[in-house]
Amino acid sequence: MRAAAPPGRIWAMAIVSRGFQGRRRSSEHRLPPGQYETRDFPVLSAGPTPRVDRDAWRFSVVTEGGERRSWTWPQLMALPAERPVVDLHCVTKWSKFGTAWQGVSLDMLLADVETEAEFALVHAYGGYTTNVPLKDLLDGQAWIAYGYDGRDLTPEHGGPARLLVPHLYLWKSAKWVRGIELMVRDSPGFWESAGYHDYGDPWREQRYQGD
Ligand SMILES: Nc1nc2c(c(=O)[nH]1)N[C@H]1C(S)=C(S)[C@@H](COP(=O)(O)O)O[C@H]1N2
Ligand SMILES: [Mo]
Numbered sequence: 001m002r003a004a005a006p007p008g009r010i011w012a013m014a015i016v017s018r019g020f021q022g023r024r025r026s027s028e029h030r031l032p033p034g035q036y037e038t039r040d041f042p043v044l045s046a047g048p049t050p051r052v053d054r055d056a057w058r059f060s061v062v063t064e065g066g067e068r069r070s071w072t073w074p075q076l077m078a079l080p081a082e083r084p085v086v087d088l089h090c091v092t093k094w095s096k097f098g099t100a101w102q103g104v105s106l107d108m109l110l111a112d113v114e115t116e117a118e119f120a121l122v123h124a125y126g127g128y129t130t131n132v133p134l135k136d137l138l139d140g141q142a143w144i145a146y147g148y149d150g151r152d153l154t155p156e157h158g159g160p161a162r163l164l165v166p167h168l169y170l171w172k173s174a175k176w177v178r179g180i181e182l183m184v185r186d187s188p189g190f191w192e193s194a195g196y197h198d199y200g201d202p203w204r205e206q207r208y209q210g211d
Pocket of ligand 1: 042046047090091125128157158170171172174175176
């Protein structure tokens with residue numbers, strides 16, 4: 001019998017579609033341990049904001065064998081864009097729910113790259129680095145994001161483009177991203193070398209080494 005959906009089903013669908021506007025769960029359940037919710041979008045940068053010209057901008061992937069693939073800005077723009085809506089969690093304890101981005105999935109950029117590497121060191125214009133296991137950049141978990149809230153990503157927040165890997169603390173989402181170095185062995189980035197956790201899962205509160 002498929003004549004009518006049971007009332008329970010209709011109610012569930014209403015909840016689900018509300019979720020796409022950004023209130024999927026009550027805020028306690030969206031908030032990892034030790035975090036608080038903010039509506040602002042704070043800017044956290046370890047140094048000055050680099051101004052990167054789109055004409056000169058490149059994004060490169062370099063394998064453990066030294067093979068390089070690079071994309072210019074028009075080449076990035078020509079790739080299919082996704083519009084992830086995600087919660088952000090900064091290690092300084094603020095979380096921001098339902099942020100709306102536009103960017104290219106790393107699945108797309110890494111699809112033709114042949115590698116045995118299990119680790120990635122992400123490099124940014126300005127010299128910032130951060131390490132992420134390669135598998136955390138795949139399967140719809142990470143993007144090269146160039147749009148935020150329907151507009152171009154501003155330089156303060158990492159424009160022209162930043163990494164977005166929202167299931168890890170936000171220091172992993174390198175602003176002004178310029179490339180990914182694939183590595184057979186893990187190597188710490190900027191904050192990881194300064195005592196922050198190698199992996200940085202907010203739900204396991206992996207803030208510092210040893211957490
Ligand atoms: N290149 C670069 N990326 C960076 C940083 C940085 O200093 N340089 N700071 C990180 C940290 S600690 C955080 S919390 C987020 C902050 O992103 P936002 O300024 O857009 O909020 O960017 C991350 N990415
Ligand atoms: Mo941070």
